[in-house]
Amino acid sequence: MPSTILDPTGGSPAAQDGAPGPRTAPAASAIQLRGARIALLENTKHNAALLLAEIGALLRTEHQVATLVPHTKHNFAVPVPDELLHELTDTVDAVVTGIGDCGSCSGSAVADGIILERHGIPAAVICSDAFTASADAMAELTGDAAFDYLTTAHPVAVLTPEQVGERARQLLPEIVTRLTGAAVMATPAGHPAPEAGRR
Numbered sequence: 001m002p003s004t005i006l007d008p009t010g011g012s013p014a015a016q017d018g019a020p021g022p023r024t025a026p027a028a029s030a031i032q033l034r035g036a037r038i039a040l041l042e043n044t045k046h047n048a049a050l051l052l053a054e055i056g057a058l059l060r061t062e063h064q065v066a067t068l069v070p071h072t073k074h075n076f077a078v079p080v081p082d083e084l085l086h087e088l089t090d091t092v093d094a095v096v097t098g099i100g101d102c103g104s105c106s107g108s109a110v111a112d113g114i115i116l117e118r119h120g121i122p123a124a125v126i127c128s129d130a131f132t133a134s135a136d137a138m139a140e141l142t143g144d145a146a147f148d149y150l151t152t153a154h155p156v157a158v159l160t161p162e163q164v165g166e167r168a169r170q171l172l173p174e175i176v177t178r179l180t181g182a183a184v185m186a187t188p189a190g191h192p193a194p195e196a197g198r199r
Contacts, residue, residue, distance in 0.1 A: 030122060030179065030180050030181035031093050031094050031122055031179055031180060032180065033059065033063040033064065033065050033176065033179065033180060034063065034064040034065075034066075035064065035065075035066045036065050036066060036067075036093040036094060037065075037066060037067040037069060037091070037092045037093050038056065038059060038065050038067070038068055038069065038092060038093065038094050038095070038096060039069045039070075039071055039088055039091075039092040039094070039095045039096070040052040040053065040055070040056050040068055040069065040070045040071065040095075040096055040097075041071045041072075041073060041080070041088070041095050041096070041097035041112070042070070042071070042072055042073070042097070042098070042099075043072075043073045043076035043097070043098065043099070043100075043105055043108075043109065044072060044073070044074060044076055045076055045098075045099055045101055045102075045105060045156075045157065046156075046157035047099070047156050047157055047159055047164055048098055048099045048156075049070070049072075050161060050164050051098065051099060051126070051156065051164050051167060051168055052070070052096060052097075052098065053070070054164055054165050054167075054168035054169075055096055055168045055171060055172065055175060056068040056070075056096070057168075058168060058169065058172050059096075059172075059175075059176075062172070063176060069091070069092055071084065071087075071088070073097075073112070076102075076104070076105040076108065077104035077105060077108055078108055079108050079111040079112055079115060080112045080115065080116075085115060085116070085119065088116065088121060089116070089119040089120065089121055092121065093121070093122075094121060094122040094123065094124070094179045095112075095113075095116050095121055095122070095123045095124070096123075096124045096126070096175060096179075097109055097112055097113065097123060097124070097125055097126070098125065098126030098127065099126050099127065099128065099152070099156050100125070100126065100127035100128060100131060100134075100135060100149075101127070101128040101130070101131065101154060101155060101156050101157060102128075102131060103131055103133075103134040104134070106127045106128065106131035106132075106134040106135040106138075107134045107135060107137065107138035108138070109125050109126070109127055109135070109149070110125055110127070110135045110138045110139050110142075110147060110149055111138050111142060112125065113125035113147060113149060114138075114139065114142050114144050114147055115142075117147075122178070122179045123178075124150060124174075124175040124178040124179055125147075125149040125150065126149070126150045126151075126152060126171060127149055127150070127151055127152075128151065128152060128153075128154040128155065128156060129151040129152065129153055129154055130154035130155075131154070132151060135149055148178065150171060150174050150175065150178065152167055152170070152171060153167075
């Protein structure tokens with residue numbers, strides 16, 4: 001019997017019979033982090049801003065990112081607004097966004113990543129591992145079932161600032177790989193990681 005994939009963000013059903021829609025553009029090119037301008041797009045979920053700030057600090061100190069640009073998506077359950085999307089595509093080299101720690105916000109975070117990459121901006125999307133079903137459903141719905149998002153242990157909202165810092169450290173190698181296309185080894189705090197090159 002034909003099935004319908006429902007949009008976890010509350011949008012209209014798309015893709016019948018499990019068939020994703022066509023991808024309208026190739027994935028974004030990888031970047032070099034040294035000297036880059038990186039947006040930190042938080043979605044108002046508790047600890048999201050702190051987690052992204054910690055990640056941003058690590059990107060600056062260990063990978064020589066030049067500029068960190070914080071942004072807030074005020075409705076975590078829907079994809080990034082067009083005005084903010086255009087600002088990001090016009091002003092930054094890549095985006096780190098999160099955190100998807102519920103069904104609708106995980107789906108919308110993945111949608112944001114896919115939309116950004118279709119506009120040529122590499123995106124590292126962070127979701128809780130408790131809501132991968134919603135994230136995967138959105139990826140399939142938008143025609144990019146293989147979209148590579150990052151997961152972190154649930155929950156994030158209850159973590160202390162120190163634990164958030166530890167979580168940022170754990171996520172850093174995957175974020176660097178996602179944005180640059182080059183694998184890096186995790187390094188202890190205070191020890192710079194080698195700069196990853198362009199793919």
